[in-house]
């Protein structure tokens with residue numbers, strides 16, 4: 346039988362407390378693997394440490410058990426945020442990054458383990474929040490390290506971070522609120538994964554194509570429809586993030602006080618992140634200052650009071 350292997354980071358295994366949920370292999374030579382851990386057996390970090398000292402930075406699990414890796418990372422993040430694992434910040438960034446990539450890979454693959462993905466995503470947001478408590482740059486570091494081709498993942502993560510920062514500055518302070526804003530922002534464009542990718546690369550769209558794109562809040566809502574772990578707040582963010590303050594947005598043309606405040610927050614972070622990032626349909630990116638000016642000039646789109654606070658955050662007058 347031909348067994349396929351999946352690489353895992355040696356350090357992640359080293360830092361994990363408790364029995365590992367999968368068998369772990371060492372690659373001896375091209376195509377030759379030796380099992381060094383039986384799953385659920387006692388985990389001896391010293392052994393891993395010795396491999397690390399021999400410059401082994403990658404160990405392997407079987408493809409068959411790859412699905413266990415996501416929840417493993419989740420537990421690892423949990424151990425870290427509970428303060429029971431002595432992982433340094435840099436390693437934590439690595440774990441969040443790897444975990445985010447896995448979650449998105451699964452969402453894009455349209456498999457039906459969304460409940461699990463959401464638990465992972467929540468843990469990622471929680472961990473990012475934990476890291477951001479005193480240092481916003483940590484979150485930006487993860488963003489920089491996300492693989493270059495996953496545009497939607499980068500966008501979603503970046504919107505999530507800016508949304509949480511804006512929310513904090515607007516006075517949202519409970520972990521529950523910040524978590525749902527972070528998660529709603531991470532999932533705001535999840536509906537994109539059900540739309541023909543080519544449409545996002547086109548500089549010009551026909552009105553029919555534009556209608557297809559405008560369906561993404563509904564598609565997103567459908568994706569999370571049967572997931573119990575998704576709160577009403579998160580759902581409202583997904584469906585309302587393209588509503589405008591003046592009632593001219595989509596899909597429901599809601600205006601100011603009918604729009605859920607966290608959705609207004611995500612709309613601002615979304616607009617800003619789109620301007621300052623590369624887009625496949627546009628050659629240039631804009632500086633943060635240019636983005637702020639364009640957003641302010643787009644009168645009626647964003648909540649002006651929120652916009653003012655956001656401007657101060659970006660200009661470094663608040664943090």
Ligand SMILES: [Fe+2]
Nearest residue numbers: 533534586587
């Ligand atoms: Fe969107």
Ligand SMILES: [Fe+2]
Nearest residue numbers: 500533534615
């Ligand atoms: Fe977006």
